[in-house]
Amino acid sequence: MLRYVRASLEDQAKVEEFLRSIQDEGLLKEVSTLLSLTQGGLYLAIDDHDAIVGTAVITLPKRHEAYLGHVRLASPNQDRETLKDFASFQLEEARKLGAHVVRALASENDQLWATVLQEESEFKPVEKWVVGxxxxxxxxxxxxxxxxxxxxxxxxxxxxxxxxxxxxxxxxxxxxxxxxxxxxxxxxxxxxxxxxxxxxxxxxxxxxxxxxxxxxxxxxxxxxxxxxxxxxxxxxxxxxxxxxxxxxxxxxxxxxxxxxxxxxxxxxxxxxxxxxxxxxxxxxxxxxxxxxx
The missing domain is CATH 3.40.630.30 (Gcn5-related N-acetyltransferase (GNAT))
Incomplete structure (x- = not known):
């Protein structure tokens, strides 16, 4: 059974090793910044052997708004149940942080994450976003x-x-x-x-x-x-x-x-x-x- 925790500075080396293993160079560059946040930051899915099998990010762009991102799993075939549990954990964590509005982005290539958010966590799509x-x-x-x-x-x-x-x-x-x-x-x-x-x-x-x-x-x-x-x-x-x-x-x-x-x-x-x-x-x-x- 997986457990979900907020990463600390002591986890940095282990986190960086995990991100290199899944070739997530973008998140790798942000690790130090995320670990230094006083609220939100980087969250980990840990298996029974204390190994990292997934990451997620929660930030608060505004006091009562949370953003969920960088959900990554070690398995190339993302497990729906794990994504469902991770999404539930993130929502509860966002609530504890005082968020009234929680947003997430789902890329065009990650329809499973979008489906889990909508069917399991009652997220609603509002519009499409482009960075370019x-x-x-x-x-x-x-x-x-x-x-x-x-x-x-x-x-x-x-x-x-x-x-x-x-x-x-x-x-x-x-x-x-x-x-x-x-x-x-x-x-x-x-x-x-x-x-x-x-x-x-x-x-x-x-x-x-x-x-x-x-x-x-x-x-x-x-x-x-x-x-x-x-x-x-x-x-x-x-x-x-x-x-x-x-x-x-x-x-x-x-x-x-x-x-x-x-x-x-x-x-x-x-x-x-x-x-x-x-x-x-x-x-x-x-x-x-x-x-x-």
């Missing part, structure tokens, strides 16, 4: 007149724009982890920068909005993007100019599939997909309603 990049677009030499950075005077216009959106999700700190986009998040973005809007004319309603950051690598990260379509090209032109000013040549994003496709169609550039799958959600407080697709 755009490359090869040439920014205009002249900044677009209609799009640019948002300022404090734009806050009310942006609030009115966002009031039309039901349960918006964004990639606040990690493009692979969608979380709720709340009014305070927008306020914080104004403080740290990285809000772009079109049109900029304060007399007009907002048509297109982007939340972004420029990392010290080779990409501008798009954390949220929404457009009614009238000024989408102008906003994208501005973002490419911003990227060029920072010396980066890629637009990397974590967005819902519909928005990613809208950008690809506008730029006429294919998406270089890094990850694609479904967002599933479970509400621990039964009074909360499921998000709209």
């Amino acid at each position: 990049t755009f490359e090869g677009f040439q920014a205009p030499d002249v900044p677009p007149l209609e799009a640019g950075p948002a300022w404090a005077v734009d806050k009310e216009r942006i609030r009115e724009f966002m009031d039309q959106v039901t349960n918006p999700l964004w990639a606040e700190n990690d493009l692979h982890i969608p979380s709720s986009l709340e009014p305070q998040d927008l306020e914080n973005q104004f403080e740290v920068g990285g809000v772009a809007v079109a049109p900029q004319d304060g007399r007009l309603t907002v048509d297109s909005l982007a939340l972004y950051r420029v990392r010290n690598t080779d990409a501008i990260d798009i954390k949220y993007f929404r457009s009614h379509g009238h000024y989408i090209r102008q906003l994208l032109d501005y973002l490419w100019l911003e990227a060029r000013a920072w010396g980066v040549s890629k637009m990397r994003f974590g967005l819902n599939e519909q928005t990613a496709s809208q950008i690809a169609d506008t730029l006429q550039i294919p998406i270089q997909v890094e990850w694609a799958g479904s967002i599933l959600v479970h509400y621990i407080n039964h009074g909360l309603q499921a998000a709209s697709v």
Whole structure:
């Protein structure tokens, strides 16, 4: 019988050995960070011989929101009962951590995990999520007149724009982890920068909005993007100019599939997909309603 425990720093060597054995280089790079978290972190499935046979991650992107990820089993043929038990354990752990909303991502290649979450743990699919990049677009030499950075005077216009959106999700700190986009998040973005809007004319309603950051690598990260379509090209032109000013040549994003496709169609550039799958959600407080697709 398996037991499920939260990994500690003392487990690091054993965890790293397990991850190398299943060739999970992505999670291997995050082990130290996950083991240092004060809440959530890396969780292990341990067999009767104290050997690791599976891993999972629980993080809290927001105080009352939990994210479940990196469920990996040693067996190449994942066992449904083990996945079911792991999912139940994660949900209970998320509840103990104070989460009201629990989200998980299921990749297109991991339908068993998606099925277990839905049939055994009452998760509901809400939308598809894509992490990827755009490359090869040439920014205009002249900044677009209609799009640019948002300022404090734009806050009310942006609030009115966002009031039309039901349960918006964004990639606040990690493009692979969608979380709720709340009014305070927008306020914080104004403080740290990285809000772009079109049109900029304060007399007009907002048509297109982007939340972004420029990392010290080779990409501008798009954390949220929404457009009614009238000024989408102008906003994208501005973002490419911003990227060029920072010396980066890629637009990397974590967005819902519909928005990613809208950008690809506008730029006429294919998406270089890094990850694609479904967002599933479970509400621990039964009074909360499921998000709209």
